[in-house]
Amino acid sequence: MSSVAIIRGDELLLFDAGEGTQRAFLRAGIGLNRKTRIFITHLHGDHCIGVLGLLQTMSLASRDKPVDIYGPSGLSGFIRSSQKYLRFGLTFDVRIIEIRPGLVLNCKEYVVRATPARHSVPSFSYCLEEKERPGVFYPAKAKKLRVPEGILWSSLQHGHQVKIGRRIVRPVDVLGSPRRGRKIGISGDTRPSAKLRALFKACDVLIFESTYGDDHRDKAIENLHSTSREAGQLAKQAGAKQLVLTHFSARYADVKPLVKQAREIHDDVIPAEDLMTLQVPYLD
Amino acid sequence: MSSVAIIRGDELLLFDAGEGTQRAFLRAGIGLNRKTRIFITHLHGDHCIGVLGLLQTMSLASRDKPVDIYGPSGLSGFIRSSQKYLRFGLTFDVRIIEIRPGLVLNCKEYVVRATPARHSVPSFSYCLEEKERPGVFYPAKAKKLRVPEGILWSSLQHGHQVKIGRRIVRPVDVLGSPRRGRKIGISGDTRPSAKLRALFKACDVLIFESTYGDDHRDKAIENLHSTSREAGQLAKQAGAKQLVLTHFSARYADVKPLVKQAREIHDDVIPAEDLMTLQVPYLD
Numbered sequence: 001m002s003s004v005a006i007i008r009g010d011e012l013l014l015f016d017a018g019e020g021t022q023r024a025f026l027r028a029g030i031g032l033n034r035k036t037r038i039f040i041t042h043l044h045g046d047h048c049i050g051v052l053g054l055l056q057t058m059s060l061a062s063r064d065k066p067v068d069i070y071g072p073s074g075l076s077g078f079i080r081s082s083q084k085y086l087r088f089g090l091t092f093d094v095r096i097i098e099i100r101p102g103l104v105l106n107c108k109e110y111v112v113r114a115t116p117a118r119h120s121v122p123s124f125s126y127c128l129e130e131k132e133r134p135g136v137f138y139p140a141k142a143k144k145l146r147v148p149e150g151i152l153w154s155s156l157q158h159g160h161q162v163k164i165g166r167r168i169v170r171p172v173d174v175l176g177s178p179r180r181g182r183k184i185g186i187s188g189d190t191r192p193s194a195k196l197r198a199l200f201k202a203c204d205v206l207i208f209e210s211t212y213g214d215d216h217r218d219k220a221i222e223n224l225h226s227t228s229r230e231a232g233q234l235a236k237q238a239g240a241k242q243l244v245l246t247h248f249s250a251r252y253a254d255v256k257p258l259v260k261q262a263r264e265i266h267d268d269v270i271p272a273e274d275l276m277t278l279q280v281p282y283l284d
Numbered sequence: 285m286s287s288v289a290i291i292r293g294d295e296l297l298l299f300d301a302g303e304g305t306q307r308a309f310l311r312a313g314i315g316l317n318r319k320t321r322i323f324i325t326h327l328h329g330d331h332c333i334g335v336l337g338l339l340q341t342m343s344l345a346s347r348d349k350p351v352d353i354y355g356p357s358g359l360s361g362f363i364r365s366s367q368k369y370l371r372f373g374l375t376f377d378v379r380i381i382e383i384r385p386g387l388v389l390n391c392k393e394y395v396v397r398a399t400p401a402r403h404s405v406p407s408f409s410y411c412l413e414e415k416e417r418p419g420v421f422y423p424a425k426a427k428k429l430r431v432p433e434g435i436l437w438s439s440l441q442h443g444h445q446v447k448i449g450r451r452i453v454r455p456v457d458v459l460g461s462p463r464r465g466r467k468i469g470i471s472g473d474t475r476p477s478a479k480l481r482a483l484f485k486a487c488d489v490l491i492f493e494s495t496y497g498d499d500h501r502d503k504a505i506e507n508l509h510s511t512s513r514e515a516g517q518l519a520k521q522a523g524a525k526q527l528v529l530t531h532f533s534a535r536y537a538d539v540k541p542l543v544k545q546a547r548e549i550h551d552d553v554i555p556a557e558d559l560m561t562l563q564v565p566y567l568d
Contacts, residue, residue, distance in 0.1 A: 001307075001337075019303055019304060019306065019307070019333070019334070019336075019337040020303060020304045020307060022303065023285075023303070023304060026534075043369060043370050043371065044370065044372075045336055045337050045340045045370050045372065046337070046340075048370070049303070049333065049336055049337055049370075050303070052303075052329055052333055053285075053303040053329050053330070053333055056329045056330075074369045074371075077365075077368075077369045078365075078366065078369035078370065081361075081362075081365040081366070081369065082362065082365070082366060084361075085327060085358045085361045085362035085365065086327050086328065086329050086332070086333075086362065087327065087358075087405055088328075088329065121371055250310075
């Protein structure tokens with residue numbers, strides 16, 4: 001059962017919500033009234049059934065902030081018909097957006113893109129990409145240009161030019177070059193593909209499915225999943241810095257061999273675990 | 285999230301299937317291809333959402349035995365529409381029976397009855413009641429009547445008369461009086477009521493909801509739930525031998541006070557826990 005929660009500032013971006021997500025939510029102490037956006041990769045039960053319970057539990061907690069839910073065609077029918085039969089009212093607005101490939105969301109500080117995945121039903125892979133941030137602030141340069149410390153420094157740091165008497169000081173005068181944001185990829189269920197290599201180019205963290213190991217590559221092809229080695233290859237080719245393997249078949253009581261197979265290709269690979277937390281630092 | 289699994293011989297009787305049931309199923313090692321009947325008390329998510337994932341996981345395990353699912357009106361719509369949107373095929377037949385109050389199921393060895401519960405949506409409480417079994421077999425009596433040991437003894441034990449030459453020996457000649465079967469009640473979500481007292485009369489085990497304690501009796505009335513004390517009172521009045529409290533509100537980190545309140549009324553009360561197993565012995 002899949003679900004990845006990205007907490008970015010005061011916002012939660014939830015990618016998939018398999019059965020049991022609300023329980024993991026409570027155990028992780030994420031909080032039910034946080035600004036939230038949910039992205040569903042595809043309408044298989046292990047990736048989306050948890051949305052129903054999560055919405056109901058948010059409602060029981062008297063949530064008031066709206067929730068936007070993005071996903072493939074049919075998502076709205078699934079949620080709205082369940083709502084009808086389970087007769088659950090909600091204390092907040094739910095907006096369901098059935099997406100097309102490309103730019104799904106363009107916020108002030110980040111974008112979310114979707115690319116069709118190769119699975120047995122219409123599926124998307126997602127990528128969260130932060131926009132560039134202003135460069136490093138150099139106090140020495142500001143002092144040399146006689147900018148008084150305080151609010152003017154802060155303005156420059158946030159990329160706004162300031163006026164001192166008749167002089168104009170521009171951010172470029174006191175800042176280093178713009179710094180790239182972080183990039184996190186989430187594959188959902190899929191075969192590897194050139195499109196996904198492009199989507200996940202230079203990810204800081206790539207969370208990629210590895211349902212099978214080398215021993216069942218035939219099953220991976222037949223069931224439109226990936227092996228851990230294939231995940232490693234795609235991560236390497238895309239230049240992803242870290243690869244997190246997930247969605248292991250229940251047949252593997254021990255996933256170490258799968259991790260080993262991926263590590264033969266990519267040198268920073270870890271297996272996902274329930275309730276695992278990962279910090280994604282800025283790299284410059 | 286509610287689910288009670290009764291394993292009786294080779295059969296599984298599942299009462300409710302809240303979110304996460306399939307996971308508990310696997311952890312409990314119940315087995316996905318067992319003869320199974322599912323009874324849903326009402327269509328609130330915490331009592332029925334788990335059906336979807338359970339059916340899909342049974343299918344992934346190539347189940348071939350049919351599953352019968354009993355419950356209130358709307359159950360069929362909920363399952364069939366989810367099946368449509370989640371596009372899940374099944375490797376076995378699912379028969380959905382939207383029930384009326386009364387005798388729901390009449391099998392060779394037991395019956396299941398349903399009575400309307402008092403909750404915010406159409407709801408049932410269920411009772412599983414075994415039919416009488418033949419009385420104790422007395423080998424001494426059989427020997428005295430010169431019944432040869434072996435298959436004829438077995439026939440008599442199972443309640444069939446046997447012929448020895450021209451003589452007929454009847455079960456009543458060698459058996460004690462019929463023994464009562466076991467009786468297990470499951471409340472679902474409900475206020476206490478006279479109807480439920482009647483349904484649960486002389487239960488061996490009564491699994492009754494106790495969402496609240498004395499401190500929130502007003503909420504119990506408002507939200508159509510029961511307090512643990514009310515559960516104790518109903519169990520006592522019904523003559524239920526053991527009371528299992530369940531469905532505690534998440535507000536109670538410690539349910540001991542609720543158990544204590546019920547024990548002030550009924551002397552055999554235990555709180556349900558996830559994955560708890562209970563043996564229900566024959567009492568005579």
